[in-house]
Amino acid sequence: MSVDATLSFEEAMEKYDPVLGIEVHVELNTKTKMFSSAPNVFGDEPNTNVNEVDLGMPGVLPVVNKTAVESSIKIGLALNCKIAESCRFARKNYFYPDTPKNFQTSQYDEPIAYDGYLDIELEDGTVFRVEIERAHMEEDAGKLTHMGGAAGRIQGADYSLVDYNRSGVPLVEIVTKPIEGAGSRAPELAKAYVAAVREIVKNLGVSDAKMERGNVRCDANVSLRPHGRERFGIRSETKNVNSLRAVEHAVRYEIQRHAAVLDSGEPVIQETRHWHEDTRSTTSGRPKSDADDYRYFPEPDLVPVVASREWVEELRATLPEPPAERRKRLKEAWGYSDLEFRDVVNAGVMDSIEETISAGASADVARKWWMGEIVGRAKVADVDPSELGVTPQVIVELNKLVEDGKINNKMATQVLDGVLAGEGTPEEIVEKRGLAVVSDDGPLLEAIDAALAAQPDVAEKIRGGKVQAIGAIVGGVMKATRGQADAGRVRELILQKLGVEG
Amino acid sequence: MAAINRDDVAHLARLAHIEMSADELDRMAVELAVIVDSVKSVSEAAGEDVPATSHPIPLTNVFREDVVGHTFTAEQALSGAPDAYENRFKVPAILDED
């Protein structure tokens, strides 16, 4: 495998203007496949989630899954697309062993959704509008495993094994219009766009949206042109870039590689590229050739899908609030600063905080607990914060205990540990561990008297106005009560006793 | 409309994944040229304004509810397979990845 020359990103940007095109394939989480009633389930034994339709047996016919159509319309609406009044399926003809009919049932010139856009907010708050060309329905292929030769690679494999469980899983392919004008932000924008699409389909509930399982897959088209030129350069298509980080890296790498090719005076080859996470580079797949003559024609075994305006509006009414709008609304409602809110989002606890607030906590209290205590513990335990085992009710209860003066903050963290250790509810743990703050003033006053008597010179200083000296007396009281006193209350009582204003 | 020649047939045979000998290509080119010639009047028959008919009896919105139906066991799925290994279909090496 030869290593391609690259230019530094900065130099590439100085000389050229990148144009992107991004195709995102979203696997829908319907119960059954796109055209058959076999289950759409990930990870089962090979070739068990199939029937004759998924195997493309002689004589079979497809029937469209209504839920998949509705999910596709929802995706179209969430991407601000127009929904076609009438659209058809088409056959895309090509031979490949993971494609059981040797054609993919897809949509060609009549996608179900078209002409949309998505406003993408970059990390620094810059908003970039990505135009959506189309979103169309199609079916997934089976899964090939290459055996022998270099581990799992197709090159040099002796043979391949095919599992058709994934064959026929409903897909929606979302294609952008050429993305121009992103400049040096192109890699970042590509990543943010894919992240936004992923978030939208997850929020709609139409996909499990797990990139590591291939629920969301991305092909990135990159081309460069000299600054100021209108005509696009020749593009490469990097296939199956399957993590958000990889999207950014792959676009960046291709920009650098294209720049080097163009600098050398050679033309860029229009080809498929493969992304390699290990080397963070792409390698040449195959050039576009006459084998790409897919001979599309309308699928004669399926009839047109007519989306009446009533149906579309019914579906629109079921859409959840778009993630970006929701974030904006929550940030304002909670009064967090930009930085605070971004930290909350990045830590993945926005939903948890929202739930905690609706369970009765204030926005600040919810943030204090999630960001201050739970995120750190989750990191140690290597789980999502929401999966650590802390419910909004626990936080509300803990906070109430503190506010009522029953426990102090230091104790509260111990109680939280108790909750995570499965010792019971916060109340029960306070009880069991004997953590209650001493709240009866009687014993406290005794301890204060004793402390004042033990340090008469300090008592005198305080009486004389040197209130800051009070720490020594408070410390004595706390020591005597083994930390179970509320330090604030102790301070109050000492000042009262000595007749000094706090 | 272009006539069909031997190179066209060779290209089409590649697209259709049918190996053809030189003799077959020659013979097929002659036969197809005759057939193509006989059907060419079709392209002049209808005007721009005539809509295409892809389905003889027009229907729309024929859907299936999203309810799980029957599946095969791996054994049934593989029962007609020319070659299989560990419940999967076995195929010779693939030249190129797509």
Place this chain on the structure above:
Amino acid sequence: MTELKNELIHHSAADLAAKLAAREVTAVEVTQAHLDRIADVDGQVNAFLHVNTEEALAVAAEVDAARAAGGSAAEELHALAGVPIAVKDLIVTIGQPTTAGSKILEGWHSPYDATVVKKLRAARMPILGKTNLDEFAMGSSTEHSAYGPTRNPWDLDRIPGGSGGGSAAAVAAFEAPLALGTDTGGSIRQPGAVTGTVGVKPTYGAVSRYGAIAMASSLDQIGPVSRTVLDSALLQEVIGGHDPFDSTSLTDPFNDLVAAARVGNVAGMKIGIVKELHGEGYQAGVENRFNESLQLLKDAGAEIVEVSCPNLKYALGAYYLIMPSEVSSNLAKFDGVRFGMRVLPKDGPMTIERVMGATRAAGFGDEVKRRIILGTYALSAGYYDAYYGSAQKVRTLIQRDFDAAFAKADVLISPTAPTTAFKLGEKLDDPLAMYLNDVATIPANLAGIPGLSLPGGLADEDGLPVGIQLLAPARQDARLYRVGAVLESILEEKWGGPMLAQAPVLGSATTTAGGSN
């Protein structure tokens, strides 16, 4: 016993059903009689690719047991329960091989049943076996079968039509009272015409296509093959009806067919002669029998009108673009990966691409390859609009022509095929001449309308069967049965019995030529 068996095989399905219901005969006797007939004559005819002896007899025995038990078990039996049937080997069946007449599927057993087969099983009709056909139903002579041609029972040196020559010949040779066929451009009707049997292509979507190995999806239709019009009506009511597994299946009930076949008059009906579907290019004997039928219908009180469908001149061309295009895609799945044969390349690198190429080269016959290449061409970049796109527009024009014709006539009438059965091998090297055989049947497939062919007598010059075709508007299949049954009864009255009674006797040493009338 021989006498009885002989008698049984000559009965129509309707008669057999009546005798079974009256318990005059048993289903096992009826089924065995047909199995014996197959054993006697199929060596000559080669209508069957597989004979399903055990299962057919087991189903027949079940029917007999139910009938003997009486009560609800007997009452719930379908009218055709115990009446055996042959199934074209393009239709998949559990428990029997399905080859599509191709080497590429040799020995393949489907793990699922076609919807029509499920319906036959539900009606408890014993399936006698699978009948021969042109490979993947591509042909008009059954000579393109990988398993040898079927021969015409009227003259064993002649073709039985195609692609469904096996089903038609089986019924003509009294090997089965009923059979299933598939009709993409005439594959039920043209074999019916040249073997002196009845064949019906229902309205597109009237019978589920699920489990019929697709040739051209927008043209294919399963339909009945029989010796009488009433029998076809009975069979279409068994196999028809909505199927949720076929998205193009109609929801209309189509349950008035048998009643229509029993109406018994055509008084006041308008019957349209299609100007473009007779005359030039049609054999004189065919034309004569056609004119004779027109006169008989007129005498029976029908009004004969002439209609014109000018765009039918493009029908054959449009068909030979749409059909191969769909074929090229439908047959892509036969690649040696999931089912069927796999052939390894003789030399060079062993890649899946080359295995697919070698498998399809060895597994498909010439006619199939020709159509795949033609279809690949018609769909390829740069040609789609001129070929496939234009052909679909022609389809619209032909539908409009038929709409106009049916505004003037209740049914249309024409010869089914331009000639009688030709000799085996006669047109094998001339694909275009072979294609011309379907010139009168193809329009119905392009328009999706129903068509029926029934025996119209024997041609004067060769004493071979001539078929009369009736066409009706979409969803009006009942009209075909009404007019067809009337014409059949008038003709049989004229002949003094069924036309097949004039066919030579098979299974004996002396083979007499069919007499002319």
